[in-house]
Amino acid sequence: MQATGKFVIESMDLDNAGNASSTIKKMLTEAGVSKSIIKRVSIAIYEAEINVVIHSYGGTCTYYIDDEKIRVVFEDTGPGIEDIEQALEPGFSTANNQAITYGFGAGMGLMNIKNASDEFDITSSHLGTTLDIKIYFN
Amino acid sequence: MRVIDILNKIEGKILTNDQSDVFFEGIYAGDLLSNVMSHARENNLLLTIMSNMNTIAVACLLDLPIILFAEGVIPTDEMIDKANEEKIMLISSKYSVVDIIRKIYGI
Ligand SMILES: Nc1ncnc2c1ncn2[C@@H]1O[C@H](COP(=O)(O)OP(=O)(O)O)[C@@H](O)[C@H]1O
Ligand SMILES: [Mg+2]
Numbered sequence: 001m002q003a004t005g006k007f008v009i010e011s012m013d014l015d016n017a018g019n020a021s022s023t024i025k026k027m028l029t030e031a032g033v034s035k036s037i038i039k040r041v042s043i044a045i046y047e048a049e050i051n052v053v054i055h056s057y058g059g060t061c062t063y064y065i066d067d068e069k070i071r072v073v074f075e076d077t078g079p080g081i082e083d084i085e086q087a088l089e090p091g092f093s094t095a096n097n098q099a100i101t102y103g104f105g106a107g108m109g110l111m112n113i114k115n116a117s118d119e120f121d122i123t124s125s126h127l128g129t130t131l132d133i134k135i136y137f138n
Numbered sequence: 139m140r141v142i143d144i145l146n147k148i149e150g151k152i153l154t155n156d157q158s159d160v161f162f163e164g165i166y167a168g169d170l171l172s173n174v175m176s177h178a179r180e181n182n183l184l185l186t187i188m189s190n191m192n193t194i195a196v197a198c199l200l201d202l203p204i205i206l207f208a209e210g211v212i213p214t215d216e217m218i219d220k221a222n223e224e225k226i227m228l229i230s231s232k233y234s235v236v237d238i239i240r241k242i243y244g245i
Contacts, residue, residue, distance in 0.1 A: 014190070014191075014192065015190065015191045015192075015216075016191070017191075017192060017195070018191070018192060018195030018196075018199070021195070021199055022195060022198060022199065025198075025199055035180070035201075039180070039199075039200065042199040042200070043175050043176065043199070046175060046195070046196070046199055047172065047175065050171075050192075102171075102188075102190050102192060103169055103170055103171040103188040103190070103192060103193070104170075104171060104172070104192075105170075106170040106171075106172040106173055107172075108170075108172035108173065108176060109172050112172060112175060112176050115176075
C-alpha cells in the first residue's frame, strides 16, 4: 500500500475534530491492517488532531503510508509549547473551559500519543509545534 | 451482554434507527475523552454524560457498538445522524451512571 494526503485542522472547530483519524482508520481497515495497530494509530492521530484544535491557531495533518508503516506529521502555527517535558506529564493541561466542557483537557493526550507510537518526535517554538510520529504495521 | 438484557432495567430508550438487538462486552464509564481513548476496549458499551460529536468519533475509532447516555442526556439530531451512519447505537436513560451500573449488574 502507498498513500499520502493532507488534512487542514481549524482552531477550536471542536465539532469537526476527528476527521483525519476517522478517514485514516477507514483506509487502514480496508487495507487489512490488524485491529491492534489500527487502534494505536487511531488514538495517536485523534489526540494529536484534538491538540491542534484546542491548543493551537490551526494547522495541518499530513500522512504517509507504505507497506511497513504509517508516518503522520502535525504542524501548527503557534503559540507553541513552552515546556515540552511538562506538557508530556500525565495530568498537565492548559485546556480552556470550552475544551473542558467537550470532554478534553485530561492532560493525557501527549502521553497517549507517545505510548501508541513506535517513534515520537515533537519540536516547538512560539511559531508553532511539529509532531512527527511513526507506527509500524509489524 | 445484549441490549435486550439491559433496556428495561434502565428504562432506556434507543435513539438510533436500528432497534435490533446488539451485543457488547462489558462497560466503560467515563466522560474524559482521553481516558476513554486509552482505557475503553473494543465492544465495550460506553456509559457517559458527555454528549457531543467527539463522543461519537471516539466510539467509532474504538469500535464501541453502543453509547449509553445517563441522567437523561439526549444527543443532538446531528449526533444521531452520525451514529446512524456509523452504525453505533445511542441509548438514553434517566438514571445516573452509578444507578445504571447497579441496575445492570443487580448490585
Ligand atoms: N499543538 C499544541 N500547541 C500548543 N500547545 C500544545 C499543543 N499540544 C499540546 N500542547 C500543550 O501541552 C499540554 C498537554 O497536552 P495533552 O497531554 O494532549 O493534554 P490536554 O490536551 O488534555 O491538555 C496542553 O495542555 C498544552 O498546554
Ligand atoms: Mg490533548
